[in-house]
Amino acid sequence: MKQLCSAALVFLIAACAAKDDGFDEPMDARDETAEEELARHKRIADEVQKEAFLYGEKWADADLSVVRMNHRINSSQPPRVPKFTKAGFKKAKIPAQLWGQITDWFKSAKPEGSIHPESNIVGYLNNNNVPNEMVEISEFIRQQTFTVMGEVLREWIDPKVYAGSRELQGSACYGVRKYVRGNTLQRHVDRLDTHAISAILNVGQENVEVPWTLEIVDHQGINHSVTMEPGEMILYESARLVHGRPHPLKGDAYYNLFVHYRPKHGWDYR
Secondary structure (H helix, E strand, C coil), rough: CCCHHHHHHHHHHHHHCCCCCCCCCCCCCCCCHHHHHHHHHHHHHHHHHHHHCCCCCCCCHHHHHHHHHHHHHHHCHHCCCCCCCCCCEEEEEEHHHHHHHHHHHHHHHHHCCEEEEEEEECCCCCCCCCEEEECCCCCHHHHHHHHHHHHHHHHCCCCCCCCCCCCCEEEEEEEEEEECCCEEEEEECCCCCCCCCCHHHHHHHCCCCCCCEEEEEECCCCCCCCCCCECCCCCCCCCCCCCCECCCCCCCCCCEEEEEEECCCCCCCC
């Protein structure tokens, strides 16, 4: 029995680590029915939930409750959220001026003692077992990021896909989160009311031995493993696309800055 369980675990790890395994093939030209879309998101949520148990995490009861809740949200929320773009995510370079401002600040921020432990994020980030840290950003960097990235995301929204107003309202800009060796982030969708469209900015990496992928499922149900280098960013529809970093970080540190927006007008989703 022990050998059988071990073999099953190896198979599960291999299946979930494969780029597209467990997720849908591209849809054909026809549109999905509502029932088909709901069924597809349920299948995605089922596969994502398995990832919480791949690496023997010591989840507390509160964590497990969130994992179960997250399954329900991953199943039910995406079909309710309008699309902004055809693909749902895009990797690009951080705009040069903003990147220069961030790097200048970041070089001085760490020695100034602005790093502190990040509070436990139950059921999502495994920092109850692998404590990570946060580097508090300056107000100048916060406002510059809101301004620059708001325009980048506004221009990215495709008016042929999203018929509403493209004027965006910044709702959150935080970090820089310092992930450390062994951290995982369970896949999820973000808050529907405030985190509709977002960006992840990679600020720095230390001794990363294996590229740490963001796993993200596009509008067609295709899973993508996206790598980042310092100075690169990922734009993504954060309330609709299931995303996270379920495989443990193999490196000393990985620094990300996050910024979130919602449409300023006509966004009445809860």
